Structure formats: C-alpha cells, structure tokens
Amino acid sequence: MKIPEVIPEKYVVGTDTPRMDGYAKVTGKQEYSSDISYPDMMWAVVIRSPFPHAEIVSIDTSEAEAFGAVVLTSKDTNPYLYNERSVSVPNATFRDRRLLPTDKVRHYGEPVMALAHDTEALAHKAARLVKIVYRELPYVLDAEEAMKDGAPQLFDKIYLGDEEVLVHNNKGVIRNIDEGNVDKGFAEADHIYEAHYVLDRIYHNQLETKSAVCKPEPDGSMTVWCTTQSIHGTRSLIAKLLDLPFSKVNIKKVTLGGGFGSSIQMNTVIPICAALAKKSGRPVKLLSSREEDFYSHHKYPTTFDIKLGVTSDMMITAAEVKALVDFGSHQIQPLAYIGCTAGWFASLYKYGSNIRFNGTAVYTNKVPCCAMQGYGNPQINFAIESMIDDICNEHGWDPIEFRLKNYRTVGDEFWGQGPTIRSIIKTSGVKESLIEGGELFNWKERKPHTEKTGRYRKGIGVARGFHTSGTGGPKEGEVIDYSSAYIKINEDGSVDVVSPVMDHGGGTWDALAKICADVLQVPLNKVGMSPTDTRTTGFDICTHATRGVYCGGAAVEHVALKVREKLLEVAGRIMNEDPKRLSIYRDDELGQGVVYLIGFPDKRMTIEQIAFHAKNYSWGTIAYADSYRQKNCPPCFVTHFVEVEVDTLTGDINMTKALMYGDCGTAINPKLLEGQLIGSFNRGLGYTLYEHIDYDNKTGQLKNRAMMVDYKTPTFCEMPYVKDCMVRVCDVYEPTGPFGAKGIGEAALASVAASIGNAIYNAVGIRFTSIPITPEKMLKALKEKEENA
Amino acid sequence: MMKLHNITLTVNGRRYDLAVEPNELLLNVIRDRLHLTGTKYGCGIAECGACSIIANGKLMLACMILAVTASGWDITTSEGLAKDGNLNPVQQAFIDKGAIQCGFCTPGMVVAGTTLLMENNSPTEDEIREYMRGNYCRCTGYTSIVEAIESAAIHMNETK
Numbered sequence: 001m002k003i004p005e006v007i008p009e010k011y012v013v014g015t016d017t018p019r020m021d022g023y024a025k026v027t028g029k030q031e032y033s034s035d036i037s038y039p040d041m042m043w044a045v046v047i048r049s050p051f052p053h054a055e056i057v058s059i060d061t062s063e064a065e066a067f068g069a070v071v072l073t074s075k076d077t078n079p080y081l082y083n084e085r086s087v088s089v090p091n092a093t094f095r096d097r098r099l100l101p102t103d104k105v106r107h108y109g110e111p112v113m114a115l116a117h118d119t120e121a122l123a124h125k126a127a128r129l130v131k132i133v134y135r136e137l138p139y140v141l142d143a144e145e146a147m148k149d150g151a152p153q154l155f156d157k158i159y160l161g162d163e164e165v166l167v168h169n170n171k172g173v174i175r176n177i178d179e180g181n182v183d184k185g186f187a188e189a190d191h192i193y194e195a196h197y198v199l200d201r202i203y204h205n206q207l208e209t210k211s212a213v214c215k216p217e218p219d220g221s222m223t224v225w226c227t228t229q230s231i232h233g234t235r236s237l238i239a240k241l242l243d244l245p246f247s248k249v250n251i252k253k254v255t256l257g258g259g260f261g262s263s264i265q266m267n268t269v270i271p272i273c274a275a276l277a278k279k280s281g282r283p284v285k286l287l288s289s290r291e292e293d294f295y296s297h298h299k300y301p302t303t304f305d306i307k308l309g310v311t312s313d314m315m316i317t318a319a320e321v322k323a324l325v326d327f328g329s330h331q332i333q334p335l336a337y338i339g340c341t342a343g344w345f346a347s348l349y350k351y352g353s354n355i356r357f358n359g360t361a362v363y364t365n366k367v368p369c370c371a372m373q374g375y376g377n378p379q380i381n382f383a384i385e386s387m388i389d390d391i392c393n394e395h396g397w398d399p400i401e402f403r404l405k406n407y408r409t410v411g412d413e414f415w416g417q418g419p420t421i422r423s424i425i426k427t428s429g430v431k432e433s434l435i436e437g438g439e440l441f442n443w444k445e446r447k448p449h450t451e452k453t454g455r456y457r458k459g460i461g462v463a464r465g466f467h468t469s470g471t472g473g474p475k476e477g478e479v480i481d482y483s484s485a486y487i488k489i490n491e492d493g494s495v496d497v498v499s500p501v502m503d504h505g506g507g508t509w510d511a512l513a514k515i516c517a518d519v520l521q522v523p524l525n526k527v528g529m530s531p532t533d534t535r536t537t538g539f540d541i542c543t544h545a546t547r548g549v550y551c552g553g554a555a556v557e558h559v560a561l562k563v564r565e566k567l568l569e570v571a572g573r574i575m576n577e578d579p580k581r582l583s584i585y586r587d588d589e590l591g592q593g594v595v596y597l598i599g600f601p602d603k604r605m606t607i608e609q610i611a612f613h614a615k616n617y618s619w620g621t622i623a624y625a626d627s628y629r630q631k632n633c634p635p636c637f638v639t640h641f642v643e644v645e646v647d648t649l650t651g652d653i654n655m656t657k658a659l660m661y662g663d664c665g666t667a668i669n670p671k672l673l674e675g676q677l678i679g680s681f682n683r684g685l686g687y688t689l690y691e692h693i694d695y696d697n698k699t700g701q702l703k704n705r706a707m708m709v710d711y712k713t714p715t716f717c718e719m720p721y722v723k724d725c726m727v728r729v730c731d732v733y734e735p736t737g738p739f740g741a742k743g744i745g746e747a748a749l750a751s752v753a754a755s756i757g758n759a760i761y762n763a764v765g766i767r768f769t770s771i772p773i774t775p776e777k778m779l780k781a782l783k784e785k786e787e788n789a
Numbered sequence: 790m791m792k793l794h795n796i797t798l799t800v801n802g803r804r805y806d807l808a809v810e811p812n813e814l815l816l817n818v819i820r821d822r823l824h825l826t827g828t829k830y831g832c833g834i835a836e837c838g839a840c841s842i843i844a845n846g847k848l849m850l851a852c853m854i855l856a857v858t859a860s861g862w863d864i865t866t867s868e869g870l871a872k873d874g875n876l877n878p879v880q881q882a883f884i885d886k887g888a889i890q891c892g893f894c895t896p897g898m899v900v901a902g903t904t905l906l907m908e909n910n911s912p913t914e915d916e917i918r919e920y921m922r923g924n925y926c927r928c929t930g931y932t933s934i935v936e937a938i939e940s941a942a943i944h945m946n947e948t949k
C-alpha cells in the first residue's frame with residue numbers, strides 16, 4: 001500500500017469513548033470530599049440560627065469545652081467581610097458576610113458557631129451543651145415589603161470592593177441599562193404587550209451535600225478537600241480568612257457530587273471547617289446534613305415586568321424589562337446576576353437595538369441565593385419566550401417564523417456575562433434547529449387549543465434559548481476569565497495533563513484529555529488526567545458560565561500545541577531534520593503517536609522513542625505550562641419542542657415527548673452531550689412543574705422542613721419514555737473553540753420552562769405567567785376559564 | 790458512652806466483628822468503620838436511595854437500619870458487585886450507556902439495578918421506572934439509566 005505524503009491525523013474528539021471515571025464510579029471507588037478521612041480526624045457540627053433575624057446576645061461554650069469540644073465562635077475568626085463568590089473583579093464585588101457573624105443572624109439556619117469533637121456523636125452531644133442567647137428581631141420575607149419604609153433592615157452598610165456603601169430600604173443592588181432609544185422604539189410599534197412573570201425560588205438539591213475535610217500540615221499549611229467548582233477561588237478566600245499565604249493553602253481537586261452552581265462560590269462550611277482545623281491542630285471533617293444544605297443556598301427568584309413593542313410585520317421594535325430579585329440575607333453577587341440577566345435578555349432578540357433594563361435586588365431574611373444552571377437565563381427566557389408565544393397566538397403568526405425574523409445571530413453582538421462582556425456571534429444553529437425540529441415535530445399540523453376537548457388534552461410548544469460559553473471577550477470586563485494547563489510527555493511517550501479545571505460530571509475531564517490526545521496524536525489511553533490541586537496548577541477561575549470545555553479546553557489545546565512544537569523540535573534534532581518538515585499521526589497498530597518526515601514517511605520515530613532519547617541524552621522533559629484567555633464568549637444555542645398532556649380532571653401535566661436541539665459547536669463527547677441535554681430537561685421539568693421553596697411567614701422557616709420528600713423533584717416516572725426523549729446536535733463548527741467546540745451545560749436548561757408553558761397553552765388555552773405550574777394551579781385556572789366562558 | 794453491642798457483619802464476602810453503639814446507623818458503620826465509602830449519604834432519612842445496599846439478597850437503605858439489628862447479615866455494597874475485577878452487567882451497561890454524570894447516585898443506582906434484575910430478569914420500561922423511582926438523580930434525567938438496565942437485562946438473558 002502506498003503511504004500518502006501527509007498522513008491524515010486521527011481524532012477521538014467527536015467520538016464516543018467510555019468515560020474515564022466510569023469504572024471508579026460504578027464500583028463505589030470514586031472519592032468525593034465527604035469520603036476523605038484521617039485516623040485522628042475530628043468531626044465538626046455547625047450550630048445554626050433558630051430564628052430568621054436575631055441579635056446574638058451571648059454564647060456560652062464552657063460546658064461544651066469542658067466536655068472536650070474545640071469550639072469556634074466569631075471571637076476566634078477573622079472579622080473580614082467577604083463574598084463567597086470570587087469570579088468578579090474586586091471593585092464589582094459586594095462584601096457583607098463574616099466567617100461567623102459577630103452581631104446578628106439574618107436567616108433561619110445561618111451558621112452561628114461551630115465545634116468539633118472526636119466523633120460525630122460526641123460533636124452532636126457537645127453542641128447540645130452550648131448556650132446561646134438571642135434577641136429576636138422583626139424579619140421580612142418579601143421583597144416588596146422589604147423595600148418599604150420601616151421594614152426590618154438587614155444591613156446598614158456593606159462594602160463594594162474597598163468602598164463603604166450604605167444600604168437603604170434593603171436595596172442591595174440597583175442596576176439600570178439603557179441602549180438605543182426605547183421610547184422611539186415603542187412609538188414605532190403597532191402593538192404593545194405587557195405582562196408580569198413570577199419565577200420562584202428553588203433549591204439545587206445536588207446529591208452530595210456541601211462538605212469539607214481540612215488537614216493542618218506540619219509545615220503550617222492547610223490541605224482542603226471540599227465541594228467546590230473552583231479550587232483556586234476557594235483557595236483565595238481560605239487564605240484570606242485564615243491569614244495564610246496562598247502557598248500555604250492547598251485545595252485538592254476532588255470529584256464533586258453535583259454542582260449546578262451551588263459551589264461556584266466557596267460554601268460557607270469550608271472556612272468554618274478550616275478554622276476549626278487550624279484551631280485544633282487536627283484534621284476536621286464537616287458534612288452538611290440535607291437539612292443544613294437546604295438552608296445554605298437557593299436559586300435566585302425573580303419577578304419581571306416585560307414590555308415589548310411589535311410591528312404588524314412581526315418585528316420587535318423595543319423592549320423593556322423591570323426585574324425584582326429577592327436574594328435573601330447575603331450577597332453572592334446579585335450585582336452580577338442582574339447584569340447577566342440583562343445580558344441574556346438583550347441577546348435573545350434584536351428589539352431594534354432599543355432596550356431598557358431596570359433591576360433591583362433586595363435583602364430579605366431568607367437563605368442567600370446563588371447561581372443555579374443559567375444564572376438568570378431560564379428566568380428571563382421563560383418571560384420573553386412565553387410572551388412571544390402569546391403575541392404569535394394573538395396574530396396567528398407562526399412562532400418559528402417570528403423567532404427567525406427577530407433572533408440575534410451571526411454578526412450580531414452577544415453579551416456573555418452582563419453588559420461589560422460582549423463579543424460578536426460567529427456561529428449559530430438556531431435556524432437549523434427551528435426548521436428541522438419543526439418538521440420532526442409536525443409543527444405545521446398542530447391544532448389550536450380551541451379544537452381540543454375531552455379530559456386529556458395534548459399540546460405542543462416550542463421555545464429557544466442559549467447560554468454563553470465562558471466569560472471571555474475582546475476586552476476584559478467585570479468577570480475574570482482565564483485558565484491554565486501543564487502538559488508533559490513522559491519518558492515512555494505517555495502524556496500527563498495537569499489541569500485546574502473542575503468537572504461536575506458533564507465530562508469536562510474526558511473532553512480535556514481528548515483535546516490533548518488529538519493535538520499530540522497519541523491514543524486516548526496514553527493520556528492521564530493528573531490528580532491536582534492548587535499547588536500544582538496555574539489559575540483557573542471556576543467551572544461556571546459553561547466555560548469548562550470552551551475555556552479550559554482551549555488552555556489545554558494551547559499548551560498541547562506548544563508541547564507538539566517542542567516534540568517536533570526534539571525529533572528534528574534526533575532525526576537530523578528541520579522540525580518544520582516533520583508531522584505527527586496516530587498509529588493505532590503501534591498504539592503510538594508517530595513523528596515522520598513529510599514526503600518521506602519511512603523516516604519516522606514513535607513518540608516513545610523520541611522521549612526515550614531525550615531522556616538518555618539528558619535533554620530534559622518535553623513539557624509546557626501556560627495560561628490562556630479566550631477572547632470570545634460564543635453563545636451555545638438550544639431549542640426545545642415538547643408535547644404535554646393535561647389531565648383536566650386532576651390538573652396533572654404529563655410530559656409525553658421532548659425534542660432537544662443543542663448547538664455546542666463540535667460535540668467532543670456526543671453521548672455525554674446527550675446526557676447534558678436530557679439531564680437539563682429533567683431539571684427544567686422540575687423547575688416548571690414541581691419545585692418551589694416556600695417560606696412559613698409565621699416562623700421564617702422552610703415549609704417543607706428541609707425534607708426532600710416535601711420538595712418534589714422529578715423521579716424516573718415523570719420523564720417521557722426513552723424513545724420520546726429525542727436529542728439532535730446542530731452541525732456547527734465554532735472557529736474560536738478548541739476543535740470547533742463551544743459549551744452546552746447551562747444552555748440546555750434555558751428554554752425548557754417556556755417550551756412547556758407554551759405547550760400547556762396549546763393544550764388548554766391557559767397562559768401561566770408563574771411557575772411551578774402545579775396541579776392545584778392548573779385546576780384553579782381551568783375552573784376560572786370555564787366560569788369566564 | 791452507651792453500652793456497646795458486639796455484632797458480626799459479612800460485607801462483600803468479608804467478615805467483620807464490631808462493637809457498636811445501640812444508635813449507630815449501618816450507613817455510618819459501612820462508611821466510617823469499614824471505609825466502604827461507595828455507599829453514600831444523600832439525606833439520611835430514606836428519601837434518595839444513595840445509600841442502597843443488598844442485604845440478604847434484598848434491596849435496603851443503609852441509612853434506615855441500626856447496625857445492631859444487622860448482626861449476622863450478609864451485605865453487598867457497590868464495591869462488592871464486581872467479581873475479580875469484572876464488572877457486573879449492570880455496572881458495565883452504566884458505562885456503555887453513559888448513565889453516569891457526577892456519579893454520586895451511581896453506586897446506589899447500580900445496586901438497585903442489580904436487585905431489580907435479580908427479581909425480574911426482563912423488566913419493562915414501566916417496571917424499571919417504578920422499581921427505581923426511590924433512587925434520586927439530579928444529573929442524568931434518568932433515561933440513560935433506564936437504557937442501561939434494559940441493556941444489562943438483554944445481555945444477561947443472552948449469556949445465560
């Protein structure tokens with residue numbers, strides 16, 4: 001057989017490979033932070049506030065200490081005010097919380113103090129010996145109420161960066177954005193639409209509860225295993241709060257049992273555990289119970305007042321959004337949340353470039369809110385995509401055609417992380433997904449709700465959305481974005497990838513390994529993902545904003561290309577050839593990467609031989625380390641077509657079919673991508689139909705008493721059957737992404753709620769402007785509809 | 790200190806003699822004393838299935854059992870499903886079908902999937918959904934897990 005001059009490279013990117021951690025995960029051997037233990041380890045317990053708002057008058061720990069506990073109160077801890085979320089630059093970060101509160105507690109379940117003892121049982125016994133005197137304060141659980149004069153105030157002053165900021169009427173953040181000429185835009189419209197939407201507070205319910213194990217080392221440093229989406233973000237805060245240099249805090253990269261945004265910020269239990277370890281001089285384990293976890297973080301609830309102006313030829317001319325966010329008792333960056341929500345709104349349609357967004361975020365005596373898959377995107381998407389459905393229904397316009405006329409696409413600007421981070425869209429699978437999806441779903445044959453009768457009524461709906469891939473842009477903005485990697489070729493030709501990037505289960509580590517394997521043309525099984533920590537890795541901001549593959553993967557690609565260059569240079573020296581005339585291909589028979597002379601493929605050496613020579617000639621390791629910043633934030637798009645069946649007798653809504661389109665550029669792990677889309681659909685289903693966090697106004701506690709059974713999430717049974725969950729991947733190659741890839745993770749949820757809401761409208765002719773759409777709500781609405789008819 | 794009770798457990802074929810407190814949970818004994826951390830804590834009160842184990846051939850939740858009551862039991866945890874490094878068909882199918890994401894539910898899921906197929910060697914999709922519904926997963930959306938169990942059943946029936 002004649003060998004061609006340039007031997008084609010082979011790629012594992014885009015093929016299905018068994019996930020690297022699969023064996024460990026099915027055999028129970030994968031290690032999570034809660035699995036770490038040491039022989040002389042202590043167990044910690046956090047004592048939490050039994051009131052939604054109270055002054056801490058006194059804490060008496062003498063009996064607990066006499067019982068042998070090591071106690072931690074605010075007296076033992078750094079009074080520095082911090083913000084758990086550290087992805088924004090300091091002067092765009094509000095700071096309002098301490099490691100342990102000095103003056104008062106501001107929500108039921110807030111940590112007051114902590115202690116540790118030799119066993120979990122002893123720690124719990126010791127906790128019962130602590131006496132805390134509180135003076136109860138009036139509390140407020142509603143955002144509108146909180147803004148009124150005379151409402152209980154949570155804070156008088158907080159900090160923005162180093163600047164003191166006074167808080168008036170509990171307004172934590174006000175952020176207004178105005179672009180184009182909104183009034184002129186509305187004047188040009190033929191129709192004006194206005195509506196109010198309510199998106200409820202929900203809970204992440206990631207299966208691993210927030211936890212930490214901290215171990216003081218003999219050299220004065222602290223090693224930490226914890227639930228986090230960012231080892232470097234956690235390190236910077238632990239170092240600050242423990243008053244240690246970064247070099248003395250080592251956060252280990254351990255597998256995370258589900259993130260969904262709940263661990264972008266440093267979980268509050270981590271510094272508590274670290275401070276206890278420092279004080280006791282022993283390793284300490286702190287596991288949150290499910291109940292404690294329910295009282296740690298929630299998803300941002302938001303209410304929107306939306307106004308759209310539309311011409312008779314289906315063009316949106318202006319849009320205005322007023323958003324009110326009840327973010328709870330501490331700021332985990334509602335400033336960024338509001339900015340991002342404005343960005344998702346601005347980037348969904350063109351609106352004649354006339355947009356106005358007024359956002360207010362308010363303190364209440366509730367659990368602090370943080371990111372949860374989409375960071376405002378599912379919220380605003382539900383409002384806008386529902387309203388567009390109404391507009392189209394009223395005029396008899398095709399919702400697909402309407403969207404295609406108005407959506408932001410290639411050449412338009414996209415706001416990847418609020419108003420300060422923007423880039424130009426280069427690729428889009430939106431048209432493909434709407435048109436093909438419409439055909440697959442028999443969109444044209446759908447009947448209006450008026451033609452549906454009987455107890456069970458089916459309806460179909462469509463909605464589209466997106467998320468950003470990372471938070472990079474041509475100019476740096478409020479949010480920090482870069483990643484790092486270190487790659488080395490071992491002396492036997494195998495490769496180690498040292499990366500700070502966290503994987504929450506979506507397959508990011510597999511993607512990074514594949515990118516490296518393909519750049520170096522080595523078989524995937526020769527690439528190892530090193531266990532790493534903050535000591536051994538360069539900085540990565542966080543696995544958030546759907547940036548793991550697009551930004552973390554780009555850093556790996558960048559570094560792997562440098563290693564490839566070095567490899568060819570070394571090969572050139574050995575082979576006595578110009579490295580520019582050398583190339584590499586993967587030889588599967590040899591199970592090796594092979595470097596050869598272009599045009600003379602017989603002149604070749606395996607990577608193993610090259611590495612072996614480099615060692616024996618004492619030339620050093622073929623390796624490279626660097627950081628890398630993506631200068632774009634391309635949107636990854638999704639479209640959802642769904643079919644629901646409403647039982648008009650019970651109010652139950654049954655999901656019968658779903659078609660999910662994902663445009664993630666190149667699908668690096670196709671099977672895992674499918675998992676991302678279906679998993680997100682499942683969470684979206686919970687968000688739309690079941691989940692809500694209800695507060696008891698009389699006690700300031702959660703009505704479900706922090707029980708999973710009383711916080712309904714979808715089980716196996718609520719999903720459509722396997723054959724009715726259809727996934728399609730758009731044919732898109734993103735030129736700025738590693739091997740053409742963008743993200744997908746958060747996008748996959750963006751339009752689920754709106755698509756279900758629109759399908760429900762198509763089934764029964766009722767528009768729900770708030771979620772969840774529970775059977776009770778459905779029955780009430782059906783009854784009202786009947787009475788009005 | 791409460792009075793300790795001597796118990797004997799057989800876990801994954803190995804015998805353990807232990808002295809436990811009367812209120813000690815089997816879950817904590819398995820995790821903290823035997824260091825078999827594949828059995829997970831997700832809720833502690835029978836809401837999530839992360840602590841699923843096989844006890845005397847039956848699916849059980851380790852968080853709902855006092856260790857003293859388990860004396861003499863023969864227990865298999867996720868660590869004991871593979872024999873001589875060979876995954877059981879359910880475990881293998883989870884990998885093949887991409888039924889794993891964060892993996893925190895996975896040990897409990899493969900344990901429950903295994904007992905399901907012990908009780909019913911060709912379950913329908915509805916039977917799988919019904920049997921597995923007590924095992925919570927926040928990541929996958931469940932359909933890949935259903936597919937994995939279906940394919941494990943087919944594989945087991947073919948190789949019988």
Ligand code: FES
Nearest residue numbers: 831833835838852
């Ligand atoms: S931990 Fe046992 S069922 Fe959740």
Ligand code: FES
Nearest residue numbers: 891892894926928
């Ligand atoms: S894979 Fe994460 S909970 Fe199931």
